[in-house]
Amino acid sequence: xxxxxxxxxxxxxxxxxxxxxxxxxxxxxxxxxxxxxxxxxxxxxxxxxxxxxxxxxxxxxxxxxxxxxxxxxxxxxxxxxxxxxxxxxxxxxxxxxxxxxxxxxxxxxxxxxxxxxxxxxxxxxxxxxxxxxxxxxxxxxxxxxxxxxxxxxxxxxxxxxxxxxxxxxxxxxxxxxxxxxxxxxxxxxxxxxxxxxxxxxxxxxxxxxxxxxxxxxxxxxx
Amino acid sequence: xxxxxxxxxxxxxxxxxxxxxxxxxxxxxxxxxxxxxxxxxxxxxxxxxxxxxxxxxxxxxxxxxxxxxxxxxx
Numbered sequence: 001x002x003x004x005x006x007x008x009x010x011x012x013x014x015x016x017x018x019x020x021x022x023x024x025x026x027x028x029x030x031x032x033x034x035x036x037x038x039x040x041x042x043x044x045x046x047x048x049x050x051x052x053x054x055x056x057x058x059x060x061x062x063x064x065x066x067x068x069x070x071x072x073x074x075x076x077x078x079x080x081x082x083x084x085x086x087x088x089x090x091x092x093x094x095x096x097x098x099x100x101x102x103x104x105x106x107x108x109x110x111x112x113x114x115x116x117x118x119x120x121x122x123x124x125x126x127x128x129x130x131x132x133x134x135x136x137x138x139x140x141x142x143x144x145x146x147x148x149x150x151x152x153x154x155x156x157x158x159x160x161x162x163x164x165x166x167x168x169x170x171x172x173x174x175x176x177x178x179x180x181x182x183x184x185x186x187x188x189x190x191x192x193x194x195x196x197x198x199x200x201x202x203x204x205x206x207x208x209x210x211x212x213x214x215x216x217x218x219x220x221x222x
Numbered sequence: 223x224x225x226x227x228x229x230x231x232x233x234x235x236x237x238x239x240x241x242x243x244x245x246x247x248x249x250x251x252x253x254x255x256x257x258x259x260x261x262x263x264x265x266x267x268x269x270x271x272x273x274x275x276x277x278x279x280x281x282x283x284x285x286x287x288x289x290x291x292x293x294x295x296x
Contacts, residue, residue, distance in 0.1 A: 015264055015276060016292050088296070102233025106288075112271050128272060139296055155296035162231035163291075170229060171290045174266045177274035188295030 014175055014182030026184035028131055031143070031192075035150050038192040042078050049074035078197065085153030085191025086201040088140025091123050096164035103166035110173055123165075124209035125173055126216070129180045133213040133220065136176060138168035141187065142210070144195065148217035151198040151210070156187035226251045226280065228258055228289040237289070243282035255280040255287070263289040 017025075024030065053067035053074070094100075108116045111125060119125045124135040124142075132145035132152075139157040144150070158171045176183045191198075199210055226238040237258065238251025255265060265277045267284045280287060 016294065019292075019294060096231065099231060099233040103229070106227075106229070106234050110268055115271070156293055157296050158291045158293050160291045163229065164231070164233055167229045167233065170288075171293055174268065174274050174288060174290055175293050177268070177272060178266060178276050183293075186293060186295060 012179060014179040014186060016175070016186045017179075017182050020186055023185050026131075026181050028145070031131060031145065031152060031184065034189060035145075035152065035192040038081075042081065042193065045077045046074040049077075078193070079201070081191055082193055082197040082201045085151070085193065086198055088153050088155045088190050089124060089135065089137035089142055089206065090203060091206075092138060092165065094165075096162065100164040100166060103164040103170070107166040107170045107173070110170060118209055118212055119169075122206045122209035124206055125169055126209060126213055127173060127176060128216055128220070129176065131180055131184060133216045134176060135209050135213050136169055136172045138165045138172075140190070141172060141176070141183075142198070142213070143184065144210075144213045144217040146217055146221040148214035148221070149195055150192060151195050152189070153191040153198070154184065154187035155190045156183070224282070224285055224287075226255055226287045226289070228263065229291070234288075240282070248280075248282060252280045255289075258289045262292065264292060265289055 049070040053070035056063040056067045056070070096103075107119065107125070111119060115126045124137055127134040127136055132143050135142040135144070140153065140155045143152040143154065145152070156172060158168055163171070172183075175186075195210070195214055199207060202210055223239050223241060225236060227234045227236050237254040238247065240248035240251050242248065259265065259278065265280070266288050267275045267277055267281060268286055268288060269275060277287065
């Protein structure tokens with residue numbers, strides 16, 4: 001029998017959710033709580049080193065080299081976390097160059113004019129959603145919640161190794177459009193932190209995409 | 223003309239095109255669609271920015287149906 005004309009059964013939930021039944025469905029609230037946890041974790045990871053540096057200097061000024069090492073730790077730990085988060089959208093080496101133009105064409109067809117130009121220039125596809133503004137790359141995505149002050153980094157992708165980079169991005173974009181909360185549930189959470197921290201670690205060529213997404217996220221909050 | 227495509231190592235391959243539901247070209251596309259579902263692909267109808275629908279049967283009225291692979295946390 002031929003297929004029916006309605007998109008039946010029109011499941012709104014991403015089918016990949018079946019692979020992670022233990023994860024509660026992501027929501028604005030759960031992502032906000034996750035962000036708060038990250039902030040608390042960052043504070044816990046840095047404040048003790050800052051306190052130790054000050055206390056050591058007060059007790060014995062000659063201990064300043066140890067204090068400097070403590071300060072370095074307090075600076076490096078959040079930087080490493082942000083670096084790990086940004087890694088999810090960092091450009092990978094060129095692959096499947098022969099099929100990439102066709103894949104880029106399909107991805108371009110999925111995007112409106114401005115996001116298409118931005119994606120071509122930065123490698124990041126801007127996609128507004130209910131949870132915020134997304135920047136989708138081939139192996140991960142950034143979510144900038146309304147307000148634009150925070151960035152959540154998600155590591156997610158297709159395991160099909162032979163796909164050209166733009167097809168990998170299209171996979172994520174279509175999954176995101178199908179079920180945004182489901183997409184945020186399936187994806188592994190890599191980092192959540194201040195936008196300025198993510199921007200510093202982002203390759204220069206991708207920063208315009210983050211700036212555009214933050215602008216859109218600020219608009220969303222108004 | 224409505225089209226069924228699969229994202230693969232070539233960028234994408236056209237699996238079927240049809241003019242109207244019920245025709246031989248549509249039936250062939252339906253067969254191709256089911257074959258891809260059986261081999262683990264997921265059918266998606268892009269509906270413009272921000273919207274896409276997952277489908278388990280080939281919708282005749284859709285302009286484009288894309289077969290994609292499942293995604294997973296990295």
